[in-house]
Amino acid sequence: MKLSVIGSGYVGLVAGTCFAEAGNHVICMDVDEKKIADLKNGIIPIYEPGLEAMLKRNVDHGKLTFTTDMKHTVHNSDIIFIAVGTPPDEDGSADLTYVLAVAKAIGQYMTHPKIVIDKSTVPVGTAALVKAEIQTQTDIDVHVVSNPEFLKEGAAIDDFMYPDRVVIGTDSDEVGETMRQLYAPFVRTGNPIIVMDIVSAELTKYAANSMLATKISFMNEMANLCHRVGADIENVRRGIASDRRIGKAFIFAGVGYGGSCFPKDVKALIHTSSKYDYNMRILTAVEDVNQDQKTILIPRILEHFGGSVKGKTIALWGLSFKPKTDDMREAPARVLIKTLHELGATLKAHDPVALEEARRLGLDKMVTLCEDNYEAIRNSDALILVTEWLEYREPDFEYMKKNMNSFAIFDGRNIYNPEKVRSKGFTYYGIGRQ
Ligand SMILES: NC(=O)c1ccc[n+]([C@@H]2O[C@H](COP(=O)([O-])OP(=O)(O)OC[C@H]3O[C@@H](n4cnc5c(N)ncnc54)[C@H](O)[C@@H]3O)[C@@H](O)[C@H]2O)c1
Incomplete structure (x- = not known):
């Protein structure tokens, strides 16, 4: 299939490279001219184990190219992934400026129907906004799909090549089938491709990250109590980890979570809930605990x-x-x-x-x-x-x-x-x- 990925950061570059590895022709596009010039010269802008070798192999085989040219990108792909940043706005909501700028540009250059896929982490309702933005520029038909990404930095290639699950949000059976075909090479071991409605897919990503952040903040609160009562959180952790309902992963106490995803996604979900007149009390506490934890030492x-x-x-x-x-x-x-x-x-x-x-x-x-x-x-x-x-x-x-x-x-x-x-x-x- 002829794909493009707009936004060549951690997610876009890994997704583009892995799709090329699976036999597709992929264009990775970015507005950052230095990043694209570096990529064309074989310089990888991020540290991600396994990425460099896979990327170079696919460039050498002519399956992966890099550009800053949006028109060329849109003209030469049937399926377009949007993988640009969605940083937190001042009120904690996800800033959709980059996503909507990309949507508008896709609309400007579209000459035939496309499937446009939100891979960036975006709040409920964004697929509808993206579609509306594209259609301010064109009457040509476009399907907008939600396909949140669950890769972890540091293990991104493995996570993409062997995902626990792939989540697809679409309102079209035909598009759902195309997406299944696209991801089939990555789930040969039987992990599920879960096709659902768009809004649920958009919310799934936030639910996953917020649940993981909650586990960390819960353990940090337990650690702070251990400190006061003279218990040892490592013993408590071992004591609960063997319960399969709780699990061994993500229950380590520490100086708090960081990164580009958990902090912003927890904030964005709090914002979404308040927009719908609901106060997500647990997540407000998760966020507060994490802020304090960074200076606990x-x-x-x-x-x-x-x-x-x-x-x-x-x-x-x-x-x-x-x-x-x-x-x-x-x-x-x-x-x-x-x-x-x-x-x-x-x-x-x-x-x-x-x-x-x-x-x-x-x-x-x-x-x-x-x-x-x-x-x-x-x-x-x-x-x-x-x-x-x-x-x-x-x-x-x-x-x-x-x-x-x-x-x-x-x-x-x-x-x-x-x-x-x-x-x-x-x-x-x-x-x-x-
Ligand atoms: N990093 C992760 O571990 C991870 C995991 C899952 C999901 N996500 C989500 O994926 C999205 C991207 O995250 P990332 O970490 O890859 O971000 P990033 O900052 O590494 O990359 C984003 C890229 O988009 C480019 N860009 C911005 N505006 C553009 C435009 N108009 N046209 C083309 N390119 C443009 C930037 O130059 C940058 O290279 C975010 O929504 C994030 O929440 C990230």
């Missing part, structure tokens, strides 16, 4: 240093909002760096892949960015583990002991064994741990 750090971090050097391991990505949108590390910098601490930080992104965000004005994680702890008075990258899990405590000024570890993801860390001569602080 600050009082403990201050207490450890007798009330002030002035003159102290603090190392941070991990800047991205989660491992295996360079994405720092809404990352807890950003809040911690800003807060500790304002409190007068000297900061050093390492991340395996996000240093460039940290520089782009101007964080190097507040923190020295180190190429090596041991360089970050050298002459430091404490370490904060912010992102649970695999390479931080078994550090060389002997080396750290020799090279740090004083020996405190604030484990923002509960990845260390407190007894082991203490036996190495460090003071250990976790999240909700004894």
Whole structure:
């Protein structure tokens, strides 16, 4: 099939590459000229395991091309995915400016009927808005489908190639069938393609992300209670994880969730519910808990240093909002760096892949960015583990002991064994741990 993907970010680039891998001819379009020029030169603008090799293979086979030319994109595709950003507006609602700009441009250049697919995460009613926007420009028939994306950054290629499910929202049986054919190569193991009405599909994505965010904030509240009553959240977690109704995934306490999706999608769902005169009390609490959680370690750090971090050097391991990505949108590390910098601490930080992104965000004005994680702890008075990258899990405590000024570890993801860390001569602080 002749496809195009408009918006070549985390979602668009992965989706476009995977569709090409499945045998389709795909045009990835973006307004960002540098991004497209880089892609044409084989430079991948994001860190995503497995993407580079797959992308280059499909470019070499002539199945994947890149352009900034919208007219060329629309003329040369029958199925058009919209995968542009939907950032939060000031009131928390999803900003549809980019989605609707794309819709208008599609309408301008359409010369024959198309299927247009909302892959961006968009609120209830957006497919209808997209259709209306296209039809301000043309009378040619267009079907607008909702096809939310569930990939996780860091595992995006696997998630796209082997999805747990594909959700399709459409009001046309024929279009539903075309979508089934498009996704058939990705579900050969029998995972479902769930075809439903458009509004339910739009809401499904928000329900999924809000449920996951709820699990995290619930565990963080439990951790905060553990801290007060002298229990250990890791024991509590193990105790509940074996209940199949609860499950093992996504019940780790920590310094809060970040990223481009959970924070904005929780806010957007709260906004949608208020628009329909309903107050989603649970989600308001999920959001509040997460905001507080990002600074949960600050009082403990201050207490450890007798009330002030002035003159102290603090190392941070991990800047991205989660491992295996360079994405720092809404990352807890950003809040911690800003807060500790304002409190007068000297900061050093390492991340395996996000240093460039940290520089782009101007964080190097507040923190020295180190190429090596041991360089970050050298002459430091404490370490904060912010992102649970695999390479931080078994550090060389002997080396750290020799090279740090004083020996405190604030484990923002509960990845260390407190007894082991203490036996190495460090003071250990976790999240909700004894
Ligand atoms: N990142 C994720 O893990 C993830 C997962 C599932 C769903 N989503 C959703 O997918 C959407 C895209 O997210 P992302 O993380 O890929 O965003 P992103 O910021 O990485 O990429 C968006 C791209 O769209 C481009 N763009 C903006 N306006 C454009 C226009 N008018 N024409 C062409 N290109 C344009 C931007 O230049 C950018 O390259 C969002 O709605 C997001 O919520 C993201």
